[in-house]
Amino acid sequence: MNNPSDLPRRFTSSAIQAESLVLGAGVFLTLISLFLPWFDPESTSVRGWFLALNGYPFLLAPPFLGAFAFALSSREPKTRPVARMLPGVLGLLCFFLLFCMVVNYDTGTLALVSAKNLAHHLQVLVDGEPRVISGLGDTGSGIYLILLGLFLLILGPLMQRWKQGPTRRTARGQGCRPDQVQSLEELQAPSTPAREIRQALGIFLAGAVLIFTYTWCGMSPAKLWENRGNAREYLFGRDLSQADIDYIEEQVTRAAEIEAQGRAREFMDNKYRSVPIEEQPGLEAKMKENEAMAAKFLAEMTPEEKKRLADRARKYSLQEKEGGYFPPETAWTRIRGYIVALLETVAIAIWGTLLAIVCAVPVSLFAAKNTLRLIVPGEGRLSRFIRWFSIFFVRRFLDACRGFNEFVMALIFVAVIGLGPYAGILALWIHTFGILGKVFSEQIEAIDPGQVEALSSTGAAVDQTIAFSVIPQVMPGLVSYSLLRFESNVRSAAVLGFVGAGGIGFLIFDKLNGYLFREVCTMMIIIIMAVGIIDYLCGKLRARFI
Secondary structure, three states: OOOOOHHHHHHHHHHHHHHHHHHHHHHHHHHHHHHOEEEOOOHOOOHHHHHHHOOOOHHHHHHHHHHHHHHHHOOOOOOOOOHHHHHHHHHHHHHHHHHHHHOOOOOOOEEEEEEOOOOEEEEEEEEEEEEEEEOOHHHHHHHHHHHHHHHHHHHHHHOOOOOOOOOOOOOOOOOOOOOOOHHHHOOOOOHHHHHHHHHHHHHHHHHHHHHHHHOOOHHHHHHHOOOOOOOHHHOOOOOOHHHHHHHHHHHHHOOHHHHHHHHHHHHHHHHOOOOOOHHOOOOOHHHHHHHHHHHHHHHHHHHHHHHHOOOOOOOHHHHHHOOOOOOOOOOOOHHHHHHHHHHHHHHHHHHHHHHHHHHHHHHHHHHHHHHHHOOOOOOHHHHHEEEEEEHHHHHHHHHHOOOOOHHHHHHHHHHOOOOOHHHHHHHHHHHHHHHHHHHHHHHOOOOOOHHHHHHHHOOOOOHHHHHHHHHHHHHHHHHHHHHHHHHHHHHHHHHHHHHOOOOHHHHHHHHHHHOOHHHHHHHHHHHHHHHHHHHHHHHHHOOOOO
């Protein structure tokens, strides 16, 4: 007779054989599909290996992943099925990558395009000639076989026997309690087909989201490497061409003449500003007078002044043609102006953060369940409705406040109240209030309820309970998040000046429009140094509360 103890072993052996058979079939199908037609447009056969060699090399991965899954199943049959399913999931993601590249890229061997007389259609380039794939009738057997092979690689590991769940064994002779376990495996949740499939599906969905967004956003490390020369020119300037040199020399030669013409225009504007239009001379007379004044100012210039104008013209025209951020501007007169603008930026961040904290602390008490239960006690229908409505309304209000970036809010406030730092303060106030209100309410809900109950049991009022039990517990978190938002608001305030909300951002925007990149570099260095100093001071302040 057969020994009953051999049945599980025989069952496991047959399951391993079945899994190996299914995985082997999957490997064979994924491999053979590369040599079969995937598309047959206009009597042209497009095979899998053709696509792999013409822009889609990742299509060669599924057979190798299948071979790895087969080897893993043979050598490590006791590993979790989801681990043995992973190569098949990765192979399916390779196929999904092909789909995303076709949908999101306009160029390539396979592309989804639209013509004048046709709707969106799939086309394939064969020897440089586009061939239209009209529908499922133009698809070949290879594309179906690789999908079938990938599904076999995923479903193959499900053939093995499942663990029956966590067990608890008694260690004999060691004085252990009967409910103690002997290994970490005994503490794991039971392995079931549904659980393994859910985990494999979760891995696939996460990878699919990353792949689709990667192709949708046009991310490409190769693009960075191909454009590395542009980055060097943008940061450190470019080599001057002969046309650039000629332009610089022309500006140097005409520097005194251009200055004289500017002075002449200013003189003419001041002369006829208060004269009625009907009493002014004609256009031709004005032009002659302007030329005469320009010649007069040019003749009155000393050689030293002409040389100074020529040197200045050479400097500015050279910076204009070379470009680049380095070396930065080092003139103290300019740096002093940048520091004043930076102090205005810090002032914007201080007031925006302070107003947000003052508003967020009390509002967060009405967004946290535990403090709201203190404010509105009772288990009646009205009390529960008031608590539910308060939490829902306050949290949706906080969502609305942080739903828009402070940059967008600054645009709105600049249009409403005009240019200046006040618009930036209001924008930071509302956005930071929405963020801190949510964070503070979550901090309050995470406090120890025992301290609150102990103080309430002594007969303390609601305000006393909040002041002496809730606030002390959340104070370290409140200080930490408030300082973090202040640091972030300094950086945000530096950008709000782009829309006229004051601070150093306005100067950065102005210099960028004037192609004065070296002055922008100086301001960026000043901002980085200021953020470092603020971070150090905030760390010292944070240490007093944590």
